[in-house]
Amino acid sequence: MIKITDLKKSFNSKKVLDGVNLDIEQGKITVIIGRSGEGKSVLIKHIIGLLKPDGGSISLDDEDITAMDEKELNNVRKRFGMLFQSAALFDSMTVAENVGFPLKEHTDMDEDKIMEIVKDKLKRVGLVGVENMMPADLSGGMKKRVGLARAIAMDPEIVLFDEPTTGLDPIMSDSIAHLMLETQKDLKTTYIAITHDIPLTYKIADKIAMLHEGKIIETGTVKEIKASTNPVLMQFVEGRAEGPIKVY
Amino acid sequence: MSGFFEYIGEMAENAIRVTGEIFLMLYQSVVWMFVPPFKLRNLFKQMEFVGVKSMFVVLLTGSFTGMVLALQSYNALKRFGAESLVGPTVALSMARELGPVLTGLMVTGRAGSAMATELGTMRVTEQIDALYTMAVNPIKYLVVPRIIAGILMLPVLTVIADFIGVAGGYFISVHVLNINPGVYIGRTIDFVKVEDIFDGLIKSFFFGLILSLVACYQGFYTKGGAEGVGRAATKSVVMASVLILIADYFLTSMMLK
Ligand SMILES: Nc1ncnc2c1ncn2[C@@H]1O[C@H](COP(=O)(O)OP(=O)(O)O)[C@@H](O)[C@H]1O
Ligand SMILES: [Mg+2]
Numbered sequence: 275m276i277k278i279t280d281l282k283k284s285f286n287s288k289k290v291l292d293g294v295n296l297d298i299e300q301g302k303i304t305v306i307i308g309r310s311g312e313g314k315s316v317l318i319k320h321i322i323g324l325l326k327p328d329g330g331s332i333s334l335d336d337e338d339i340t341a342m343d344e345k346e347l348n349n350v351r352k353r354f355g356m357l358f359q360s361a362a363l364f365d366s367m368t369v370a371e372n373v374g375f376p377l378k379e380h381t382d383m384d385e386d387k388i389m390e391i392v393k394d395k396l397k398r399v400g401l402v403g404v405e406n407m408m409p410a411d412l413s414g415g416m417k418k419r420v421g422l423a424r425a426i427a428m429d430p431e432i433v434l435f436d437e438p439t440t441g442l443d444p445i446m447s448d449s450i451a452h453l454m455l456e457t458q459k460d461l462k463t464t465y466i467a468i469t470h471d472i473p474l475t476y477k478i479a480d481k482i483a484m485l486h487e488g489k490i491i492e493t494g495t496v497k498e499i500k501a502s503t504n505p506v507l508m509q510f511v512e513g514r515a516e517g518p519i520k521v522y
Numbered sequence: 523m524s525g526f527f528e529y530i531g532e533m534a535e536n537a538i539r540v541t542g543e544i545f546l547m548l549y550q551s552v553v554w555m556f557v558p559p560f561k562l563r564n565l566f567k568q569m570e571f572v573g574v575k576s577m578f579v580v581l582l583t584g585s586f587t588g589m590v591l592a593l594q595s596y597n598a599l600k601r602f603g604a605e606s607l608v609g610p611t612v613a614l615s616m617a618r619e620l621g622p623v624l625t626g627l628m629v630t631g632r633a634g635s636a637m638a639t640e641l642g643t644m645r646v647t648e649q650i651d652a653l654y655t656m657a658v659n660p661i662k663y664l665v666v667p668r669i670i671a672g673i674l675m676l677p678v679l680t681v682i683a684d685f686i687g688v689a690g691g692y693f694i695s696v697h698v699l700n701i702n703p704g705v706y707i708g709r710t711i712d713f714v715k716v717e718d719i720f721d722g723l724i725k726s727f728f729f730g731l732i733l734s735l736v737a738c739y740q741g742f743y744t745k746g747g748a749e750g751v752g753r754a755a756t757k758s759v760v761m762a763s764v765l766i767l768i769a770d771y772f773l774t775s776m777m778l779k
Contacts, residue, residue: 322655348657356655362648366640376656 275300276321276432276464281330283316290316292488293330298481301462303454305475308485309510309519314468315359317485318434321466322354323347352380355425356434361417363409363424369396370405373423380428395423399453415446419453426457433458435467439474451477472511476500484510486519544739547661551669551735554662564663568671575633576625576679583624584616584683588690591615596699608699609706610713612691613684617714617722621684622676623770626729629672629679630762634737637668638758641741642751650742665738672734673727680726684719721777728773729766736762 276298283291290313298304308314319325321332323339332339339350363372373395374388383391389405396404399419409417418438425433438454439447451474458465469475475482476496483493484507492499492507502508509517595611641664644650653660688710695701740758744750 319651324651324654344659348659351655351657354655356652358648358652360647362652364649364652365643365647376658379656379658 275335276466277333278317278321279331279333281317281320281332282328283313283320283325284328289488291320291327294485294488294490296483296490296493298464298466300464302480303458303465303467303478304481304483305479306466306468306483306485306490307470307472307475307510308468310470312485313488314485315436318356318436318466318468322351322356322434352428353431354434355428355430355432357418357421357425357436357438359436359440361409361421363412363417363420365409367409368405369401369407369409369412369420372409372420373427375424376428391427392423395427396420398426398457399423400449415442415450418442418450422453422457426463429461430463432464432466435465435469437469437471438467439469439471444473447471447474448477450474454478472513486510540739543743544735547665547739547742548735550661551666554659555666555670557662561667564667565670568667569675571636572629572633572671572675573679575636576629576675577682579628579632580625580679580683581686583628584621584686585690587620587624587683588612588616588687588692589694591620591687592691592694592699596695596701605699605701606705606709607713608695608701609691609708609710612695613688613710613714614718616684616687616691617719619722619770619774621687622680622722622725622729623766625676625680625683625726626733626766627763629676629730630733630737630759630766633672634733634762635755635759637734637737638741638744638755639751641665641738642744642754645742645744646747646751660742665742668738669731669734672730674730676726676730676733677723680723681719684722724777725770725773728769732765732769733762736765 278294278296278298281291281294282289294317296306306314306317316325320327320340323342327340330340334350337350339347342350363369364375367375370389370392373392377383377388377391381388392405396402399422401416401419401423404412404416404420409420412420422438435454439450442450454465454467455478457463465478467474467478479496481493481495482499483490484499485491486506492502492504494502499507499511505518509519515521591612592608595608595615596605599605599607599611641650644664650660650664653663692703692706695706696703737758740754740761744754746753
């Protein structure tokens with residue numbers, strides 16, 4: 275389980291996270307929703323130690339990630355996979371080299387064994403015969419799939435998703451949602467996704483948390499969130515310009 | 523008026539911060555250089571990249587510089603009746619000064635700017651963050667091989683520039699200025715010592731370090747999307763070129779002591 279306690283982060287005196295409290299359950303899909311620029315990416319980057327907070331803590335199995343040095347962090351990071359918003363594939367490498375990269379860096383497997391795993395992971399995300407393509411030649415949806423294959427290459431316990439469907443059409447978004455459900459179900463991996471895509475959230479979430487003005491203002495299951503009467507939450511999930519959230 | 527002083531203060535603060543960050547990157551790179559595993563494939567790829575990117579411009583600038591040196595030194599030396607010294611003048615200027623400096627500047631413009639662009643793109647598209655999340659240190663993986671490639675390839679390219687420059691000087695001297703080829707070569711061998719070439723190579727070693735370190739620094743800390751990548755490339759070229767010329771003065775003054 276991951277426990278985020280009173281997490282605070284500012285950039286140049288601009289408060290982004292202002293005391294975030296959130297429990298993330300093992301083996302479940304937690305979706306953090308919130309408007310663009312609310313600090314969702316900042317939050318997820320703290321979970322994997324890319325950013326250090328100004329205050330608060332994040333504990334993973336009772337160990338505080340925020341207090342770790344680079345070496346300890348690297349041991350923890352091997353238990354994580356991450357799919358970036360832009361997929362962050364290495365443009366100088368083929369699809370197969372991208373997916374096999376963590377295996378090549380952290381295991382003693384030979385090329386054949388790595389290729390076998392690469393093909394298996396690619397098949398899981400619905401891609402066949404793309405091994406030798408370059409990232410520049412892939413569509414947005416394919417990039418995300420390859421990014422997901424790379425994120426699960428090491429069979430991580432926890433996978434982080436930064437806006438898995440942003441920039442994709444609704445059909446592609448739906449297929450990514452199915453993919454997330456399928457890949458999560460097999461191994462009971464912990465998935466943490468951040469998004470402002472409400473249909474996606476309702477399809478995949480075991481638990482939803484809303485980030486607003488630097489705090490988690492509401493958590494609950496899909497059912498609970500749909501029944502919530504919190505006006506800020508309602509305005510966001512219904513996508514209305516009028517309401518307590520001011521639009522500039 | 524207070525705006526002016528604020529501006530100066532900000533500039534100074536910036537310069538100090540950047541200097542500190544560059545030395546920190548150098549320190550980290552040296553530390554990571556000796557942490558196994560060593561992946562030579564990455565290093566060879568970068569060496570090839572620097573060599574291939576810059577070879578053509580180095581050949582071009584080297585040959586024309588040798589040729590123009592022959593014309594200029596002939597024009598000057600003729601006034602003292604010392605036309606026979608054109609050979610050593612061209613060779614000394616190339617080996618001690620123009621070979622390393624021009625190669626440094628050309629490689630900065632070609633390979634250095636390309637390095638800054640590549641790392642800058644990797645930064646703004648989160649590829650550097652991705653390396654961290656996969657427990658791979660980007661300094662070791664990206665910066666170390668580029669710096670070693672710069673340090674190793676600059677002397678190689680400088681030797682090539684020296685050689686082609688001397689050849690260009692010879693061609694103009696013999697075929698245009700009608701200097702006796704035996705005299706040209708004989709005088710060159712009489713006056714130019716191995717030490718002269720060696721001093722030039724020491725310079726090129728430092729220039730290689732400067733240009734690759736500056737390019738990596740600018741690329742690695744790129745901010746602000748595609749526009750930021752362009753800015754990083756420009757900054758790396760300006761900064762590395764200026765630093766190479768400044769370093770050249772100090773290295774020369776130490777060598778000629
Ligand atoms: N490295 C950084 N330096 C300065 N400001 C940052 C940095 N990262 C994020 N921010 C700021 O933090 C805020 C939240 O950003 P982000 O987490 O990317 O939002 P989102 O919820 O859309 O993912 C934004 O205002 C952004 O400008
Ligand atoms: Mg974001």
